[in-house]
Amino acid sequence: xxxxxxxxxxxxxxxxxxxxxxxxxxxxxxxxxxxxxxxxxxxxxxxxxxxxxxxxxxxxxxxxxxxxxxxxxxxxxxxxxxxxxxxxxxxxxxxxxxxxxxxxxxxxxxxxxxxxxxxxxxxxxxxxxxxxxxxxxxxxxxxxxxxxxxxxxxxxxxxxxxxxxxxxxxxxxxxxxxxxxxxxxxxxxxxxxxxxxxxxxxxxxxxxxxxxxxxxxxxxxxxxxxxxxxxxxxxxxxxxxxxxxxxxxxxx
Amino acid sequence: xxxxxxxxxxxxxxxxxxxxxxxxxxxxxxxxxxxxxxxxxxxxxxxxxxxxxxxxxxxxxxxxxxxxxxxxxxxxxxxxxxxxxxxxxxxxxxxxxxxxxxxxxxxxxxxxxxxxxxxxxxxxxxxxxxxxxxxxxxxxxxxxxxxxxxxxxxxxxxxxxxxxxxxxxxxxxxxxxxxxxxxxxxxxxxxxxxxxxxxxxxxxxxxxxxxxxxxxxxxxxxxxxxxxxxxxxxxxxxxxxxxxxxxxxxxxxxxxxxxxxxxxxxxxxxxxxxxxxxxxxxxxxxxxxxxxxxxxxxxxxxxx
Ligand SMILES: Nc1ncnc2c1ncn2[C@@H]1O[C@H](COP(=O)(O)OP(=O)(O)OP(=O)(O)O)[C@@H](O)[C@H]1O
Ligand SMILES: [Mg+2]
Numbered sequence: 001x002x003x004x005x006x007x008x009x010x011x012x013x014x015x016x017x018x019x020x021x022x023x024x025x026x027x028x029x030x031x032x033x034x035x036x037x038x039x040x041x042x043x044x045x046x047x048x049x050x051x052x053x054x055x056x057x058x059x060x061x062x063x064x065x066x067x068x069x070x071x072x073x074x075x076x077x078x079x080x081x082x083x084x085x086x087x088x089x090x091x092x093x094x095x096x097x098x099x100x101x102x103x104x105x106x107x108x109x110x111x112x113x114x115x116x117x118x119x120x121x122x123x124x125x126x127x128x129x130x131x132x133x134x135x136x137x138x139x140x141x142x143x144x145x146x147x148x149x150x151x152x153x154x155x156x157x158x159x160x161x162x163x164x165x166x167x168x169x170x171x172x173x174x175x176x177x178x179x180x181x182x183x184x185x186x187x188x189x190x191x192x193x194x195x196x197x198x199x200x201x202x203x204x205x206x207x208x209x210x211x212x213x214x215x216x217x218x219x220x221x222x223x224x225x226x227x228x229x230x231x232x233x234x235x236x237x238x239x240x241x242x243x244x245x246x247x248x249x250x251x252x
Numbered sequence: 253x254x255x256x257x258x259x260x261x262x263x264x265x266x267x268x269x270x271x272x273x274x275x276x277x278x279x280x281x282x283x284x285x286x287x288x289x290x291x292x293x294x295x296x297x298x299x300x301x302x303x304x305x306x307x308x309x310x311x312x313x314x315x316x317x318x319x320x321x322x323x324x325x326x327x328x329x330x331x332x333x334x335x336x337x338x339x340x341x342x343x344x345x346x347x348x349x350x351x352x353x354x355x356x357x358x359x360x361x362x363x364x365x366x367x368x369x370x371x372x373x374x375x376x377x378x379x380x381x382x383x384x385x386x387x388x389x390x391x392x393x394x395x396x397x398x399x400x401x402x403x404x405x406x407x408x409x410x411x412x413x414x415x416x417x418x419x420x421x422x423x424x425x426x427x428x429x430x431x432x433x434x435x436x437x438x439x440x441x442x443x444x445x446x447x448x449x450x451x452x453x454x455x456x457x458x459x460x461x462x463x464x465x466x467x468x469x470x471x472x473x474x475x476x477x478x479x480x481x482x483x484x485x486x487x488x489x490x491x492x493x494x495x496x497x498x499x500x501x502x503x504x505x506x507x508x509x510x511x512x513x514x515x516x517x518x519x520x521x522x523x524x525x526x527x528x529x530x531x532x533x534x535x536x537x538x539x540x541x542x543x544x545x546x547x548x549x550x551x552x553x554x555x556x
Contacts, residue, residue: 082447085444086446100460108443109448111456112443158442161446165447
C-alpha cells in the first residue's frame with residue numbers, strides 16, 4: 001500500500017446504547033477515491049461523519065478506537081475540531097447551499113478563516129467554481145441567490161464551497177443520489193478530476209458509480225466492515241459470499 | 253360517457269367549494285382593510301377642523317404644546333413627537349440586541365432543560381399589565397436611575413425606554429426564537445463542516461437565515477413600544493416640553509392624549525387637536541410598517 005493519509009484502528013461508534021460501527025480498521029490512500037458501499041442503515045454515513053467529527057454535533061454519541069489523520073488521532077483531547085474540519089471537508093447527500101448569493105456561498109469558508117482580501121477571495125471563488133465545473137454556468141450571476149440553481153448545480157456549488165478552503169480530504173455522502181443521470185455524470189467526471197489534488201471518500205448506493213469512480217471499495221454491513229480492497233477486485237472477484245451477493249445485486 | 257359527466261359534477265362541486273373558501277378569505281381581508289380605513293377616517297374627520305383652523309404650521313413648527321395657556325394657546329406637536337421617537341428608539345436600542353441574543357441563546361445554545369424554564373418566564377413577562385410595569389418604573393427603575401446618574405428623580409425618557417424595552421422583549425424574543433429554530437439544520441451542518449465555530453455559524457448563517465422573522469419581531473416590538481401609553485405616562489415625568497436628552501422628563505404622544513382627553517371640552521379645538529396627535533401617531537406606525545416591508549423585501553431578494 002501507498003501512503004495512508006487517513007486510517008482507522010478498531011474504531012467503534014455508539015448512538016447512546018446502539019453500537020453503530022463495530023471495530024472498523026481501514027485506511028484511505030492519498031489522491032485516491034475510496035468508495036463506501038452497503039445496504040441502507042449499515043453505518044456508511046456514520047463512518048463518514050466520524051472522519052471529520054461531524055458526529056460530535058449529535059448528542060449522546062461515543063467513540064472507541066482511533067482515527068489517525070496526518071499521524072495524529074483526531075479524537076485526542078487537544079485536537080482542534082475546527083481546524084480538522086477545514087482539512088477534511090464534506091459534501092452532504094442533500095445539497096445545502098446557504099440562502100446567500102452564489103459568490104458568498106463559495107467565499108464563506110474563506111471568510112470564516114479570516115480572509116478579507118477581496119481580490120484573493122474573488123480569485124479563489126472563480127478557481128473553486130471552475131474546479132467544481134460550475135464556473136461557466138454561473139459566472140454571469142454570481143450575485144444571485146444560490147437557491148435559484150438547479151439541484152445538480154447546487155450540489156456542484158456545495159463541492160465548490162468545500163474546495164474553496166483547500167481541504168486535503170473531501171468526504172462525500174451520496175453526492176449524486178438526488179440527481180438525474182446527466183448531472184450525476186458531471187459529478188462523477190468531477191470526482192475523477194478532483195482526485196489529482198484531493199483524497200476522496202465517497203458513500204454511494206450505486207454499484208456502477210462505485211465501480212466507475214473509485215480506486216478502493218469498502219463494503220459495510222450492519223455496522224461491520226465486511227470487505228475492503230481494490231475496487232476492481234471487489235467487483236470482479238470478491239473474497240466473501242456476502243460481498244458478492246451485494247455487488248451483484250442479489251440483496252440490498 | 254356517463255362516468256365523465258359524473259366526474260364533471262364532482263369537479264364543479266369542488267371548484268365551487270374552492271371559490272367559496274376563497275371568497276371567505278377575501279371578505280376577511282376586506283374587513284381588516286375596512287376597519288383600518290375606518291380608524292383612519294375617524295381620526296382625520298375628528299382632527300381636520302383643528303388642522304384647518306390652526307394650520308399645519310401651528311402643529312408642526314411651533315415648539316410649544318400648551319392648549320390651555322391664558323396668553324397664547326400653543327399646539328406644537330414637535331416636542332411630543334420627538335419624545336415618542338426618543339423613548340421608542342431608546343427602547344429598541346436596548347431591546348433589539350438583547351432580544352436577538354436571548355432568542356439565539358434559547359433556540360441554539362441553551363440545553364433543553366434551561367429552555368423549558370426560560371420560555372414560560374418570558375411568556376409571563378409578556379402578560380404583565382402595563383400599569384404594573386409603570387409602577388416598577390416609579391418605585392424601582394426611577395430611583396435606581398436617579399442614584400446612578402445623580403439626577404433629582406428618575407422619571408425621564410431613559411426610564412421610559414428601559415420599561416418599553418422590557419415590554420417589547422417578549423415579542424422580539426419569542427418571534428425571533430421561532431425564526432431561528434426554523435433554520436434548517438443542514439445550513440448549520442454545512443457551516444460547521446467548513447470549519448466554522450459554533451459562534452461563527454450562529455452569527456453568519458443561522459441569524460441571517462432567520463433575518464426576515466427577526467425583522468418582523470423587531471417591528472412588532474416597536475409597534476408595541478410606540479403605542480404604549482400607561483407605562484410611559486407613569487414613568488417619564490410628563491413634562492410637555494422639548495427634551496434635551498434622555499435624562500429629561502418627556503411626554504409622549506400617547507401620554508398626552510390619555511392625560512388631556514378627559515379634561516377638554518368635547519368638540520372643542522383642544523379636543524380636536526388631540527385627534528390630530530392620534531392621526532400623526534397612526535401615520536408613524538404606518539410608516540414603521542411600510543419601512544419594515546421594504547427592508548424585508550430587499551432582504552429577501554438577496555437571500556432567495
Ligand atoms: N442521529 C442518530 N441517532 C441514533 N441512531 C442513528 C442516528 N443516525 C443514524 N443512526 C443509526 O445508525 C445506523 C447507521 O446509520 P447511517 O446513517 O450511518 O446508515 P447509512 O449506511 O448511511 O444508511 P443510508 O444508506 O440509508 O444512508 C442506523 O441503524 C441508524 O438508524
Ligand atoms: Mg447515509
